[in-house]
Amino acid sequence: MFDEASLAAQGALDAGATYADARVVITKTESINVRNQNLDQMDRSETVGVGVRALIGSSWGFAATADLSNESIRSAGERASAIAKASAIVPGPPMEFADVPVVEDFWETPYEEDPFLVATSEKVDMLINVTKTLQSVEGVAIAVGSLTFYDTNKWFVSSQGHRIHQHIIESGGGYDATAIGERETQRRSYPQSFGQYETGGFETIRAWDYEENAQRIAEEAVALLTADEMEERETSLILEASQLALQIHESVGHAIELDRILGWEAAFAGTSHLQLSKLHSHRYGSDLMNITADATLPGALGTFGYDDEGTPAQSVDIVRNGTWVGVLSGRDSAAIAGLPPGGMVRADGFNRLPMVRMTNVGLLPGEGTLDDIIADTDDGVYMSTNRSWSIDDRRLNFQFGTEIAWEVKNGRLGRMLKNPTYTGITPQFWGSLDRLAGEAEWVHWGTPNCGKGQPMQVAHTGHSASPGRFANIRVGVRA
């Protein structure tokens, strides 16, 4: 497929591009959804196409087609340049473009079991069985299980000489149980809401042992209907690791995207409260806060060999001992900011323009365990598993809801609490981080549904986290 990609890039160059790159992408997807022991959806899809990017002056032009005839491919390249030229009607400063090593390479996700070769009957039976277990608990009205697999082959070429073939395999899934009351619904999910996604094969699904946890999850969903409502107050907040992972995603991951900081996403996704002039001096959080963007973590969802500009995967320090020190960047945004390109530009298919996306933006572990943290808390709440999330366009003012919580009194878990929420302001919140569990409970959580860009793109991102505690947080906000 390198020939097809090269033809597209050449078409753009011949039409006037100063730089061009192209990706031929073949993506296979399998999506299985079981509801109350009935197979609701079995979908296996495949997209094939080429996307070509042309740089002229201040703008990218991008064109994509699924028609892989030579005529169509070359036409797409020419069209990308024509589109870039039209941008001169509303011009900006010339787009700079940072250098990266020119590479010819092949990279593949390490995996043991190709999920597309595991019999669909085994996968469907697994979900039917787990929803049967969930429904065996009286009071569970809806039991849903799902599995999704992605197999992506990308051939990338650039006018600078890159020729990179990557084969990336992602596997994910999970289940949830919903109990319905008079004027409320209560849900519990496993391994986390929307499921857990990782790079790797079917072995990653087996490792989560769906059946083992189903009875507990179902019982908790039903128990929530009669649990006490969380009262509104300020208290110590202990977050289970998957919720802390989403907290990282929303209040750190998006805020450090350089395209947002530069205003490129101002109208839709938003900007950032961070200013480049304060890089290396802005206090993001407490001394316990150490964040990296590491695209090399084995098994994490945001792991790859090269980004969609041909920049090698790397680990970049983002927050060191509470101080902001790094950003997520691509070759153009990094050049403007005078920073080294971070290799964090990806597209969600052949038909989308690559843009700055999170890789694995994670919080490095601390010491001890969740049990230690609870034992060390006189008064507080422990919240688990995301239910809702909302944050403003500068990534400052947030409110999260979780599926379940327990009060913490004198070092022990107490009553179960329903409809838990907490709210805060990003730097104050992270500044209140006072305990962080260690590596034994550090998990590479995956977020498979990160939306950004126009047209909308959905990225798969990773967020490593262990449980943590935050002091004096407002909890229990309600209508």
Next chain:
Amino acid sequence: MNREQNLVNETLEIVGGRAEAEVLADVGVTSLTRFANSFIHQNVSEDVEQVTLRVALEGRVASSTTTATTHEGLTRFVDATIETAAGQPVDEDWAGLGGPTGFTAIDHWDHTTASADPTARAEAVRAFVDAGEGLLGAGYCQTEARRRAYGNTAGRQVHGRFTTAVVDGIHQTPSSAGSGHAAAMALSSIDAGAVGALAAQRARDGIGAIDTKPGKYRVVLSPECIATIAVFLNVYGFNAKMSEEEMSFVNLGEQQFDETISIWDDPTDSRALYLPFDSEGTSKSRVDLVRSGVSTSLLHTRRTARKAATVSTGHAAPDSAMWGPFAENLFLDEGNNSVEELIAGIDRGIYVSTFNYCRVLDPKTLVVTGLTRNGTFMIENGEITHPVTDMRFTQSFVDAMAPGRVEGIGSDARFADSEFGPTFIHAPSMRLAQWNFTGGAGG
């Protein structure tokens, strides 16, 4: 016969008599010119051609989508989908295929928009940006032309086409931002300069915003805010799947909204966009969801209709087995008040231009948290007196429009940009008696 119809027929021929099958083929072009810091920085165009197939073998169902539309590609695609279906358990909720049907031949199509080139979109961007001299503009201009055909082995065949155009953006000062939005079937009917001028005015009016104490306020909500509310009513409320699972607030026949509220879905309206049939080939007609405050209908697919012993309303999408039906041509009845009149009756309240990042806390009560964005203003003694910083709310969207809670509806209904995407909700401004703001800029 058009390309999309040929793709449907070719795919059905490959299926032959091996299975029940339905095919959806999409052909078109989607182009989007994006600008930030007052210049075009991203500019894209995509040729769309894809085929979606669903097959059933005695109730064993599988679906698949492909962009590999050569005969060889389609043959491989059909064979693989049938093979997948054969290995599955029976889908107890499979509703079968619909037979031959008539449908209203509606053509929401504009040739000029269908062939709009990057220069046409860039000119619209130019007009938006120029309307905010001295400000920083950001946003996009999109044109889309799509042809769709549906066919199945039970003899149903429908096809249609549509165009859409959108100009959407903000202008920014160093301390404020204001938004503007327009969507239509034809790019030529959008005054991008006027959209930019509104955004610029809101941005300038927003300079010097001050924090306001959270609490319950009267509000005047723009069409964008009402469109966002309507998305939640659509997805979580009038969705028959949610209702069947007892997750919806909707109780048919009950006065659940103020008597001034009427909501319907109607692709036959001359103002509407999109197609008069759904992904199951079911013909659409007007469906009244709320009439004078009374919830009157649910949206159905063939699957939900079978369970409810009724007929599909034509609101299926390819993923509807998982998510349920969805309305694409939603209208909220407008009133006869100007925005100034809505504001004039308020001693102390808040005007909101846009909602942001709304997420549901509980689907059954439709309690949602979100924020204001791109223009939030204090109303005092019937006038806007000063801008306020963005605020967080936690509010039941159903309770907000409950009987007695709607104090006025604007005469300004138009296609409004909900935070989940433009062009499918036609909504007016609205004055509501109470809105629960639970936090300000400081938390």
